[in-house]
Amino acid sequence: MSPLLTGMTLVLCVAMIVAALLAIRDPSPEVAKTDTGGLPIAILAAGLVSLIASILFLILAAPDVAMTEAAIGSGLTTFLFFFVLGRIRRHETSGDNHD
Amino acid sequence: MIKRFIALTLLLAIGGLFASLLLGYTPDSELNQTARYYAERTSPDIGAANIVTAIIVTYRGLDTLGEVTVLFLSAAIVGLVLALGGKSGKTGRGTVPVGELLTTGTRYLAPLIMLLGVYVFVNGHLTPGGGFQGGAILASGVLLLLLADPLKRFSHVLIATIESFAGLLYVLIGLFGLVLAGGFLDNRFLPTGELGALFSAGAIPLIYSLIGLKVGAEFASMLASLSESETS
């Protein structure tokens, strides 16, 4: 076993866990005043986890899965979240003006 | 706080289970029987270079048909849920103007991205990638168009037509396999050709292209219905 590959895997695994912890971290009270405060960071961190996972799949000799994860898991999912976030934010601003 | 404590206790129990799984894991040194069959028989029987593609499209073809059906259902439900009573908000406000760079870049990049998607699913039986990846890349081309012009409306009729024709042809090809070859979705009613050529592996490139179009249309309709503001 090449130590280089193992070291690389170790670095990727640690980075993934850190990004995952960042994604589920409790938002600080002043950020969490609105519903969507701090959410972009959580969504981006989850996308980062997927992106690193796709590199890990490549190391695990699964190029098909790596491509799928990169295109779907980290690409489209992140954008779906942002579309929904944008719509919710627009609701919030228009709701503030009307209520 | 008590809720957090209960959650942590639960996780500790699950973590203990996982740890025992992890410590008891011994890697295989030989392929198991199923995998050995696939590795041995893919090249002579199916003629595809990518064994994963052979499993998805032929050996487990019926599962894939079910999978694209599930995907179609979820795309349909997303559209339905978002269309129900969607007149509550005010329209046309809060859209950020799009920069010159994005619009010009999109004009050149979107066709190239679509072309890459088509390349990925046409070569699915030779290289990594295939219908699902290619479909996702097609949908990201659509996504770029949506980002460049947030008020753009894609023709849902066109998307639905592509989607349903691809699905119909997929089932028809499966029935051809039933009549002309060994079973439903059997790829061998077309010549399997030589390993590694573009026109090889029987009907696999055809089926995977149809899956690519279908998946791309489904993802595109999901993105379009989520990005359309309350005017929809």
Add this chain to the structure above:
Amino acid sequence: MMPSIAQLAMATGFILILIGFYGALTQRNLLRMIVAFTLSGTGVNIVIVAIGYMHGRTAPILDATVNAADAVSRVIDPVPQALVLTAIVIGLGVTALMLAYALKLHEQRRSLDIAKFTELKW
């Protein structure tokens, strides 16, 4: 003893599953819960792919270096990869559904806090 790549990846996958569960159990914001669910899904996928990995073998694609005759002794298990490919695609469908319902709930209540949804609470 140095852990193998498969063991490292498997441990990471298990930890990701646990992190995702923790997030889904403790967060109060619907969108944050959905983010946590996607993390769990990624963890499950990594574990399944890591189980199929075998040391010293290559990806299950036949080409000039891996010819059809000795494929059995050269490639790794293709079945988990096919499974995970399916799982990722379905995962996006599930996430899209969850997001659509979260959006609908927000439209009705103007809130993403699950404490505000009390219809089924007794």
